[in-house]
Amino acid sequence: MRPAARLVSLAALVATIVPPVLYFYGHMDLDATKAWMLVATIAWFVATPIWMDR
Amino acid sequence: MADDTRVPTTEPVDEYEREPVPERAWLGFTSFVGQYAGEHTAGTELMIGPLFIASGVSAVDVVGGLFVGNLLAVLSWIFLTAPIAVRARMTLYFQLEKICGRRLVTAYNLANGIMFCFLAGAMVTVNATAAGVWFHFAMPGLNDLYPNSPGWVVAVLVMGTLITIVAAYGYKVVARIANIAAPWMVLVFVAYGIVGARQLGIDSIGEFWTKAQELIWTGGAPLAGRAKFTFWHVMFFAWFCNMAMHIGMADLSVFRYARKSWYAVGTAAGMYLGHFIAWLAASILYAQQLHAMPGNTDVLPGPLAYNSTGVAGLICVIVAGWTTANPTIYRAGLAFQAIAPSSSRYRVTLITGAIATLAGMFPAIAMKLLDFVALYGLVLMPMGAVIFVDFWLAKRLGFRDRYAERTGVGINWAAGLTWALTLAGCLAVVKMGGLEIYFVGLPGWFAAATLYVVLSRWIQRKEART
Numbered sequence: 001m002r003p004a005a006r007l008v009s010l011a012a013l014v015a016t017i018v019p020p021v022l023y024f025y026g027h028m029d030l031d032a033t034k035a036w037m038l039v040a041t042i043a044w045f046v047a048t049p050i051w052m053d054r
Numbered sequence: 055m056a057d058d059t060r061v062p063t064t065e066p067v068d069e070y071e072r073e074p075v076p077e078r079a080w081l082g083f084t085s086f087v088g089q090y091a092g093e094h095t096a097g098t099e100l101m102i103g104p105l106f107i108a109s110g111v112s113a114v115d116v117v118g119g120l121f122v123g124n125l126l127a128v129l130s131w132i133f134l135t136a137p138i139a140v141r142a143r144m145t146l147y148f149q150l151e152k153i154c155g156r157r158l159v160t161a162y163n164l165a166n167g168i169m170f171c172f173l174a175g176a177m178v179t180v181n182a183t184a185a186g187v188w189f190h191f192a193m194p195g196l197n198d199l200y201p202n203s204p205g206w207v208v209a210v211l212v213m214g215t216l217i218t219i220v221a222a223y224g225y226k227v228v229a230r231i232a233n234i235a236a237p238w239m240v241l242v243f244v245a246y247g248i249v250g251a252r253q254l255g256i257d258s259i260g261e262f263w264t265k266a267q268e269l270i271w272t273g274g275a276p277l278a279g280r281a282k283f284t285f286w287h288v289m290f291f292a293w294f295c296n297m298a299m300h301i302g303m304a305d306l307s308v309f310r311y312a313r314k315s316w317y318a319v320g321t322a323a324g325m326y327l328g329h330f331i332a333w334l335a336a337s338i339l340y341a342q343q344l345h346a347m348p349g350n351t352d353v354l355p356g357p358l359a360y361n362s363t364g365v366a367g368l369i370c371v372i373v374a375g376w377t378t379a380n381p382t383i384y385r386a387g388l389a390f391q392a393i394a395p396s397s398s399r400y401r402v403t404l405i406t407g408a409i410a411t412l413a414g415m416f417p418a419i420a421m422k423l424l425d426f427v428a429l430y431g432l433v434l435m436p437m438g439a440v441i442f443v444d445f446w447l448a449k450r451l452g453f454r455d456r457y458a459e460r461t462g463v464g465i466n467w468a469a470g471l472t473w474a475l476t477l478a479g480c481l482a483v484v485k486m487g488g489l490e491i492y493f494v495g496l497p498g499w500f501a502a503a504t505l506y507v508v509l510s511r512w513i514q515r516k517e518a519r520t
Contacts, residue, residue: 013241020245020363024252034364037245041366044238052234 001050008047015040070310074143080313086320089308092236094328095243097180097375098173100355101423102295103336107344108196108351109283109424112273113266119285120333123292124325128318130293130300131309134438136318138445139309146306147392150437153444154469155458162437162473163389169298169430170386171406175413177379178214179420183356184371185209194417196351197279201415210415217376218407221383222400232377240327242363242370247335249362250342270341277351281490290492291424292329297431297495302438353421383407428491435495436476439502440469453510468509476502 019036022028028036070079106116142149151159186193191205201207220228256265267273276282299305300321309318339358343350355375359367387403394402413419419426448455458466479501480494 013237016238016241016366017245020248024248024257026252026257030249030253033249034366037242037363037366041238041242041369045234048234048238049230 005047005050008043009051012040012044012047016044070143071145072148075310079311081311082313083317083320086308086312086317087323088233088236090321090324091240091327092232092324093378094324095236095239095332095374096328096378097177097355097371098378098420098423099243099328099332100336100339100358100371100374101176101180101353101420102427103333103338104340104353104358105280105421105424106283106288106333107271107337107340108277108353109280109287110274110276111271111283111288113263113271115273115283115285116271116288116334116337119288120292120330123289124322124329126289126293127296127300127325127329128322131305131318131321132316134442135300135303135305136309136312136315138303138441139306140312140315142306142445143310144306145310146304146441149303149306149441152456152459153440154437154466155464157464158458158466158470158473160393161470162434163392165433166298166304167386167389167393167406169433170382170389171409172413172419172426173430174217174379174382174386174407174410175416176420176423176426177375177382178210178217178411178414179417180355181213181217181372181375181379182206182209182414183354184359184368184375185213185356186354187356187360187368193352193354193357194421196277196353196421198421199416199418201417207415210411214407214411214414217379218383218404218411220376221380221387221407222403225380225384228377228380231373232380235373235377239370239374240332242367243327243332243335245335245363246359246367247331247338250335250338253342253362254338254345269345270338287490287492290495291428292325294431294492294495295329295427298434298438300438301495301499302431302434303441304434306441379410383410386410425491428495432480432491432495432498433477435499436473436502437469439476439499440472440506443503443506447507448510451507451511453507453514457510457514468506468513471509472502472506475505 015036019028019033019040023030023033070076111119138149144152147159147163150162154162183193186206186209189205189209191209192203193206194202201210251262251270254265254269256262256269281287294301309315312318336355336358339362340353342362343352343358355371356368359371363370383406384403387399387406390406391397391399391402443451444455444457454460457463457468476498480498483489483494484491
């Protein structure tokens with residue numbers, strides 16, 4: 001469970017920062033960027049408490 | 055900062071309050087990297103970055119000033135705070151009590167608690183701007199001093215009440231959320247800058263610096279009511295915004311757990327993530343707002359974040375504000391409780407939170423955050439000079455260290471007068487001499503150190519003769 005949660009957390013961090021970078025270079029629009037960041041945020045706060053600080 | 059205005063987001067350390075930290079409790083280097091990185095990415099960073107833009111700073115001055123100022127802050131922790139912390143391994147308060155006496159430490163606690171309350175108030179203000187995005191009430195402008203709408207008052211009241219109740223009853227939960235949120239928060243702050251830059255029309259790294267000088271940090275005239283900022287303003291602000299913690303020695307309480315004094319290098323994580331990247335990113339958001347709506351000079355972290363990164367950005371504002379206001383209120387409560395030890399910690403925290411909430415209704419503190427943070431450091435700085443001189447120089451300069459402990463006095467007047475005279479002198483120079491508050495801290499430290507030596511020698515000699 002914990003290794004899987006760690007993977008999800010890592011993916012969430014990537015999904016937090018990659019959409020703004022894609023938006024910066026014109027490969028994603030702003031609404032999609034915001035939506036991906038929200039999904040990543042939810043994933044981070046669901047997965048990370050499972051393995052961090054326990 | 056908090057702040058900024060630096061404020062811990064981890065659980066306040068309240069063990070070994072009256073004894074040196076034993077070796078079994080010492081911590082490794084990474085503990086300090088994580089703690090400082092989290093602490094210095096606070097909600098108030100979203101106020102400070104825009105206020106640099108409002109002060110008409112140029113790109114070279116802001117980047118250079120932040121780089122050098124943050125380096126000086128890190129060096130202050132490394133060479134001033136940590137060496138004493140790992141040798142004495144005592145809290146600031148216990149060390150001060152040995153030098154200054156119980157009654158003087160009580161006065162110090164009162165000053166510290168009041169400043170913490172106002173700082174927490176600014177954090178509540180930041181959080182309330184996030185509520186404004188959803189509920190569309192009128193929010194304060196850049197130069198507003200008083201609450202300007204019933205909706206604003208209600209938002210601050212609700213946010214402040216929630217934060218206070220949690221600080222009193224659920225502290226550990228929020229401390230854990232703070233630790234969990236830290237890596238994500240840092241990335242969202244970076245995202246603010248990236249998205250803001252693109253919204254300004256910058257679409258390649260190569261042209262960033264050129265366009266940054268034209269569109270972001272233009273070095274033009276400051277906005278109405280703001281002082282013009284130069285390299286020196288930025289550098290001294292970055293160095294001294296945490297003055298209470300390094301030069302003022304408050305972080306003796308943190309680094310007494312460090313195995314080695316060089317672990318203070320870990321403060322660089324907080325300085326360069328929070329006080330460099332986060333401030334620059336927040337200022338990009340504000341520049342974008344001024345570019346899109348030239349008449350809109352409001353510094354409102356909620357709308358700024360929402361317009362760039364949507365709900366995720368807004369959640370970041372709330373989490374960053376909440377997780378830093380929480381320990382600030384808690385620590386203010388601890389400072390007040392030290393004055394009245396018999397009072398319940400919960401009741402003191404609730405009262406402290408109520409004061410912070412009331413302060414948060416007045417946007418003057420948040421909108422003048424640069425000045426407030428400078429004042430906060432200045433108020434606590436003289437006692438840092440007293441500790442430094444007492445620890446390293448007292449015996450060499452011919453007076454007794456830890457005077458209160460050795461003599462049992464309630465007030466070491468050499469320390470008390472050093473504090474009062476230094477502060478009065480610095481504020482007089484600011485008010486009557488026209489020198490800005492950012493510049494008095496450095497000469498003030500030397501003045502405090504000199505005063506403490508002269509007064510200690512004079513008072514101790516006088517007592518030896520009688």
